[in-house]
Structure formats: C-alpha cells, structure tokens
Amino acid sequence: MYHFSPFPFAEASARFRPVHLPIHHPDFRYPESRNPYWKKLQSFAGKVFSDNETERLRGSWRQAFPQAAAGGRLHVEIGCNAAHVLLEWANRNPGDAYIGIDWKYKPIFWAAEKAAKRGIGNALFFRAHAERLHYMFGPGEIDRLYVYFPDPWPRKKQWKNRFVTVETLTAFAPLLKADGIFHLKTDHPGYFEWMEDAVARTSDLWSVLERTDDLHQGHPDPTKLAIPEVTLFERLFIRDGLKIHSLKLQPKAPPPVSFRA
Numbered sequence: 001m002y003h004f005s006p007f008p009f010a011e012a013s014a015r016f017r018p019v020h021l022p023i024h025h026p027d028f029r030y031p032e033s034r035n036p037y038w039k040k041l042q043s044f045a046g047k048v049f050s051d052n053e054t055e056r057l058r059g060s061w062r063q064a065f066p067q068a069a070a071g072g073r074l075h076v077e078i079g080c081n082a083a084h085v086l087l088e089w090a091n092r093n094p095g096d097a098y099i100g101i102d103w104k105y106k107p108i109f110w111a112a113e114k115a116a117k118r119g120i121g122n123a124l125f126f127r128a129h130a131e132r133l134h135y136m137f138g139p140g141e142i143d144r145l146y147v148y149f150p151d152p153w154p155r156k157k158q159w160k161n162r163f164v165t166v167e168t169l170t171a172f173a174p175l176l177k178a179d180g181i182f183h184l185k186t187d188h189p190g191y192f193e194w195m196e197d198a199v200a201r202t203s204d205l206w207s208v209l210e211r212t213d214d215l216h217q218g219h220p221d222p223t224k225l226a227i228p229e230v231t232l233f234e235r236l237f238i239r240d241g242l243k244i245h246s247l248k249l250q251p252k253a254p255p256p257v258s259f260r261a
C-alpha cells in the first residue's frame, strides 16, 4: 500500500540520522573508530575489551580470569596508560585479578602486548571511557580501585573535564566491596583540594581511611623509588620536586532499609 507522508524528507532523515547519546546515558554506543589501533586491539581477543564490550560481563568479570584464585581480589586501575604499575602488581600476585582501563588505544595495545610477552595471564585491559565504570562493573564487584594522577585540568574553564567529581564518586561507591578501597593520587594541590571537596560532599557514601599531602615524606630519597611503588608519572613529578597527595577511601555501608508497619 502506498504510504503517504506529508514530510517525506523529514521522516527519512530522522530514520537514518545517527543517535549520539551523551556518554553517561545507559544506552550510549561508542562510535566506530578510525584509529588504526582499534583493529590491532582485536588481535588480543579475550584479553582486551573495547567500547561497549567492556560492559558485557558487568558483575561477573571474575569468570574472565581462569588463572586467578577463586578468592583472589579484583583490582581496577583507571587511567592505567601502558600498565607499567598494573603489570608488575599482576606478576607479583598471580592469585589476584587485574583490569586496567584507559581511553587511549596505543597504550592499551602496548599493555596487552607486554602482558602476552611476559606470559601474565591475570591482567585484562579495557579501551573505554572510565566515566562508564558503573556500566562495566556491578555492585560490590571491585576490591581495589585506583586513580593515579588523573589529568589535572588546571585552568578554571577546564575544571568541567576533571574525572573525580561528586557524580563519579556517587556512581562508583556501590561498585566496591564493603572492605574495598579506592586510592587516589595527584601531584596537583588544586585538584587534591577539589577531590577532597567532592569527598566531603559525598560523605554519606565514603569514609576517609588515609590522607596525606606528602606521601613520600620521611623517605630518605624518593627519587630512588621504582615502579610499582610509584607510577611512571609519579617518578617524573618526584624528580621535579613535587609533593604527592594521596587519599584512601572506603565505601560506607548503605543505611538499613526501614519498614513501616
């Protein structure tokens, strides 16, 4: 039957127009990438997960680690870059499971390549936006979460890009186990103040276990510290004489549900 539309062009363009949902939307789809490393990452099937694939095993990532012990901890590092620290941890603790997340293709490729060369089987890598962490992991799935030296976005008009916010702290708190720990480090005093302010505004969700403005105070020569005691960026900051700010958080138990008779 002939279908008459008074606005045939409008209808057609609406049908074929790609829908770009904001990154925080549950139905957000990563756009197809032209980055040459996007294809290269596919050669690490089962070890590297990209884009919406990183959300497929939400709540059951432990099943992707046949080598890790049943009671092993799940560690997640946001902004792992080429996984310098994460691979050392994984190598030293074969009973634990490690997931490194970075939005850059090339460092994730290098990380996966190094893991394969060194035969490290208890590390996986996600090429994804860590803002979507709560779509990647389920409640109580993570034992240890790390954000080391997130980009500080120092200028006021850039602050909107900062990763640690009331929104991320609120979305991530339920992902940790009751005895889980979220460890943050930065060299940037302004960003540290910003983080502490976000923590204060989510104090119903997080307790502060430890905080310091000078993590390596008392060390005879912090420039001698090596990976994984310090990260790649941390080593550079220490050499520049910058102090390392550190914050360890633990999720608070949600209040008990009260029933009215």
Ligand SMILES: C[S@@+](CC[C@H](N)C(=O)[O-])C[C@H]1O[C@@H](n2cnc3c(N)ncnc32)[C@H](O)[C@@H]1O
Residues within 6 Å of the ligand: 078, 079, 080, 081, 082, 101, 102, 103, 104, 107, 128, 129, 130, 131, 147, 148, 149, 150, 151, 163, 231, 232, 233, 234
């Ligand atoms: C300053 S580097 C720090 C790298 C490493 N943590 C260290 O301390 O050596 C920040 C890293 O976070 C990654 N990154 C920044 N924003 C991100 C996001 N929203 N999701 C995933 N990775 C992100 C960057 O690609 C970069 O590798």
